[in-house]
Amino acid sequence: MAITWRVPVLVLAGIVPVLLRPTVGTAALWVLIVTALTLLDVWLAPKPSTLEISRSRLGGIRLGESTTSDLTVRSPARRVRALVRDAWQPTAGATDNRHRIGLGRGDSTRLRTSLRPRRRGDLRALGVTVRAYGPLGLGARQRTMPVAGSVRVLPAFEARKHLPSRLQRLRELDGRAAVRVRGQGTEFDSLREYVRGDDVRSIDWRTTARSRTVVVRTWQPERDRRVVLVLDTSRTSAGRVEGADGGVPRLDSAMDAGLLLAAIASRAGDRIDFLAGDLRVRSRMRLAGQRDVTQRLQEAMADLEPVIAEADWSSLAGAVAGLGRHRALVVLLTPLDPHAIEESLLPVLPVLTQHHRVVLASVRDPELEATAASRDTLDDVYAAAAAEQTLRRRDHTAAMLRTLGVDVVDADAESLPPALADHYLQLKATGQL
């Protein structure tokens, strides 16, 4: 039950009888009357459980966008005046979620709560609280009912701003643009007439001799290669590094990089497989031949959260092998954490590099360099020493990975997605997939 502001006002109105008959008994009697009226009103109030409440389904949205959640409330039995609160978890950003309703018998109404999520993942509605007032407006019955609902918030994919420029470069690799790239492993496409700007080295002299014009050979980049994205969701991916809005978790930045790479690779005609995991595989997806690769990838990434566990790279490598024996570009989206990598990843790397081309994309923390450079106080100097130590170990690990034939792309949160995309394009251009 609940009471309204009218009850204290009514109690205060007791000052009139008290002035007429100034005894404590008058006051007590008045309070008793008000209490009885309030209880009666609560008893007469409609039961919230008689309302029929349903929620319309919500689709997924990207982080940073808003949506609305619609509740339909119907009162089949009687007239109802009520206050309805549609409670969501705080990061769902539900605003104006309290609604006053007045329903006649059999009426229904639609309550609209706008949501502006501040976090990636599945954000849930917690319940609908109904406070139904009695006929006098003094008391109310209140009850919270679970009305399931959730909104899936996809990763923001901030890096899609880099997409046009990278697609442009991809087209330059392709046979459509005037500039050709000739490289080992690129596939012979066709012959056509020379136009100015073509590389003279690509002139096919034998054909030119047979025809009247100069003829050049064209190549097209390899197609139908496999790209396997492996997203590490272990404890090291939880760290927050400097970036937009005061810092992003490494995992989110790695997702951004993966999404950009997938968008470009799918446009380039490659087949993309996606794996995410830590101790065990959390998500596995084959995107070969799908049109909306980024959309589906975002769906898969939406509810991934880092867990407090080390990554078990042997099981992840097993999962990579399970996706197919064909040579592939395996992109490991994992922080370059010396401990985690030396303990778990290094033993399985030879197997991976034997079959596949392996790239490790790591989100670097610019704070490390800043700490190493700051040397004002004693605390700073010790911190700088610690940072130098960490940096040295990172360099060492990166060097070790490179000797094992792994390409290491290490960049801060903002620039990792374009850096990884560029690396992919370079591999593509030189036909190393």
Place this chain on the structure above:
Amino acid sequence: MTVSTGSTVSTSSTTTGGWFRRKRPVLIVALAFVVAVVLAYLAAPKGGESYAPFDPESPDPDGSRALAQVLEQHGVDVEVVRSSKQLEDTEIGSDTTVFVTGTDALGENTATRLRERTADAGDLVLAEPAPYVSTMLGIPYAISQTSETVEAGCDDPRWEGLSIRADAVTTYDAGSCFTHDDGAVLAPGDGLTVWGAPQVLTNEQIVRADNAAVGLRLLGATDRLVWYVPALEDLAPDEAHSPSSLLPRWITPALWLLLFTVVALAIARGRRLGPLAVEPLPVHVRAGETTRSLGRLYRRSGDRTHAGTTLRQAARTRLAQRLRLGRDATSEAVVGAVARSTGRPGLEVSALLTDAPLENDHDLITLANALAALEEEVRHP
């Protein structure tokens, strides 16, 4: 995101020094408390006893010990009575003046007994009685107050040519001496006298105008003076006059109503519309946090040499890269190349980059900054 903030570094030192260091805040607070208590004790007024205003034994500015002592010196037998029982035991004859101060503490019972006991007295003087005492004893009502000089201005030879002055003087609607604004300070009543200016008799104000003379003549007219200071303890339980008896009758029920209003308001506003919305909160840890903690560990263990070595090694690696010496360049090669590049003496560079000992923390800071400066010099010669 869903990662706890990591383990806190705990140091358990068993030495006494460590105990003091850990308990330092507690000790400081305890010490401050002791100092505050001692200061408060020292600053407190000496003598301890506190007196009511106009008390004949009080040396305070609002006491009347000066007057009592002067009266005794002039041969008046001053007896101070502090309870009803003591008053019963005191001999009161026609040569006795009874002076009552602190009349607030008189109740119906004690007032009646006072009247009975003083029936034979030479005079009964009440110092500025409280309104309800006036009602009980049937004596004149106070009508005004003044702080101006009041002239005697009556035929009584005792007061001829005298005037009084005090911060607050009350006049009554009877009497003819010390008149002011249609009232008189000295008001005769039914077998007693009301004196509206007890402040005239206090240690502080007795020196003003003719206050001293008036005081002596008022109380020194007879050989004996019984100075009665009524005590609250003498009152019968039902006699105490509480302020509530003076208030309108509707106040109490109104206050009760107000209380219930506040309670109802609290309930109305305090009832939450549904449970609190909870968030399965991910904890964001700054990635650089572990490095900073490592730095603090170094600091705590005071491992200067290790920190210095690390900084030097990092500087050598970067300098070697900068001067294109390759990854595996020896420190001697780096020292030589840096000396050539900067023009500094080889020994100085060597001391900086390899072997100058670190005696104290200051050396470490100096080294760190010197290394940074050297790198900067090589980068931008």
